Amino acid sequence: MSEWLRCIACAREYDALEVRTTCECGGLLAVARSALSVGPALFDQRRASRHPIDQSGVWRFREGVLSADEATIVTHPEGSTRLYERDGVLFKHEGENPTGSFKDRGMTVAMTQAVRVGARAVACASTGNTSASLAAYAAQAGLRAIVFVPAGKIAAGKLAQTLAYGALCLAVRGDFDAAMRLVLDASKEFGIYLVNSINPFRIEGQKTIVWELLQDLDWRAPDWIVVPAGNLGNTSAFGKALVEARDAGWIDRLPRLAAIQARGANPFYRSFTESFASRHRVAAETVASAIRIGDPVSFDRAVAAIRATNGVVEDVSDEEIMTAKRDIDRMGIGCEPASAATLAGLRKLRAAGVINASEQVVCVLTGHILKDPDAVSGNVVEIDPSLDSLASVLGSI
Numbered sequence: 001m002s003e004w005l006r007c008i009a010c011a012r013e014y015d016a017l018e019v020r021t022t023c024e025c026g027g028l029l030a031v032a033r034s035a036l037s038v039g040p041a042l043f044d045q046r047r048a049s050r051h052p053i054d055q056s057g058v059w060r061f062r063e064g065v066l067s068a069d070e071a072t073i074v075t076h077p078e079g080s081t082r083l084y085e086r087d088g089v090l091f092k093h094e095g096e097n098p099t100g101s102f103k104d105r106g107m108t109v110a111m112t113q114a115v116r117v118g119a120r121a122v123a124c125a126s127t128g129n130t131s132a133s134l135a136a137y138a139a140q141a142g143l144r145a146i147v148f149v150p151a152g153k154i155a156a157g158k159l160a161q162t163l164a165y166g167a168l169c170l171a172v173r174g175d176f177d178a179a180m181r182l183v184l185d186a187s188k189e190f191g192i193y194l195v196n197s198i199n200p201f202r203i204e205g206q207k208t209i210v211w212e213l214l215q216d217l218d219w220r221a222p223d224w225i226v227v228p229a230g231n232l233g234n235t236s237a238f239g240k241a242l243v244e245a246r247d248a249g250w251i252d253r254l255p256r257l258a259a260i261q262a263r264g265a266n267p268f269y270r271s272f273t274e275s276f277a278s279r280h281r282v283a284a285e286t287v288a289s290a291i292r293i294g295d296p297v298s299f300d301r302a303v304a305a306i307r308a309t310n311g312v313v314e315d316v317s318d319e320e321i322m323t324a325k326r327d328i329d330r331m332g333i334g335c336e337p338a339s340a341a342t343l344a345g346l347r348k349l350r351a352a353g354v355i356n357a358s359e360q361v362v363c364v365l366t367g368h369i370l371k372d373p374d375a376v377s378g379n380v381v382e383i384d385p386s387l388d389s390l391a392s393v394l395g396s397i
């Protein structure tokens with residue numbers, strides 16, 4: 001096999017086709033592989049190709065993602081998102097994926113793995129974006145999709161997508177963390193293939209956010225990559241992607257990671273302030289529903305990512321998030337609230353002197369503006385159908 005699973009706690013190894021969510025010891029699993037012998041020249045050549053798996057911003061990097069037969073790959077295709085420059089800051093917009101969030105990058109890999117292991121049904125707990133992505137990819141693969149969401153706590157756009165793609169949508173009375181515990185039990189009890197970010201194959205797909213942004217920058221590493229931090233799947237994936245890219249010689253130095261949490265959902269930040277001496281769990285509450293998570297499942301992998309990249313963790317208030325969101329929206333880019341935590345965090349880290357003004361920074365925007373239509377500022381002005389009425393609103397132009 002080109003890949004296998006390795007426990008990040010005890011290093012025990014398992015076959016890549018063995019279906020399990022954690023190690024016997026309870027530790028999280030990661031995908032391990034032998035050294036990569038391909039690199040930027042091949043990836044750049046594929047980017048110009050019209051072949052669907054080369055067009056995919058995930059499968060373009062397939063040697064570092066998953067060795068699957070091309071016929072089993074479930075791809076929309078996804079990725080190939082744009083990198084925008086505004087006011088000296090770069091924004092990698094993962095909201096431009098097929099279902100409007102970065103989740104498609106991990107989902108194409110997890111769904112491909114589900115097909116490889118012969119799964120009939122797939123499930124996840126989700127704050128919304130994962131469920132939309134799961135529903136779309138399961139529909140494409142012809143698998144039954146079951147999503148567990150916290151009742152009454154999911155943004156309208158995400159729920160609409162999940163239902164439209166035909167998933168069974170279960171609203172669990174409780175918060176995200178309760179939904180997560182239930183789906184973990186359900187996967188063991190009913191043999192449903194679990195595609196939450198605890199699934200190590202999701203992480204392999206999410207790594208390509210970083211690889212593609214490095215490719216966008218012609219394989220010159222930026223100084224910082226800023227990422228919203230909730231369940232910590234991206235923080236984990238980014239750390240793994242950077243270390244692998246450096247070890248394979250694709251880049252010559254590691255950027256630093258800055259993981260940004262909402263203040264009302266900041267267990268990782270609290271641990272960071274005590275050098276990760278203890279793990280925190282909080283009752284999460286924030287306007288940024290995609291990162292409203294009090295007990296992040298990828299905690300241990302994310303600690304490794306922050307340490308490996310000399311990274312930092314910061315938290316920002318809902319007010320700071322919404323100010324940043326309005327600013328990103330008014331740049332003509334737009335994003336969902338959790339994504340804006342990046343710009344809010346960047347501002348705070350610059351003010352504190354952690355990130356300096358001359359350093360190159362990439363903020364990763366994780367979700368599309370229409371994911372959360374209720375989180376938009378501005379008012380519609382109602383008028384009579386007359387020029388007089390219009391003139392009174394316009395004033396002098």
Ligand SMILES: [Zn+2]
Nearest residue numbers: 007010023025
């Ligand atoms: Zn173990």
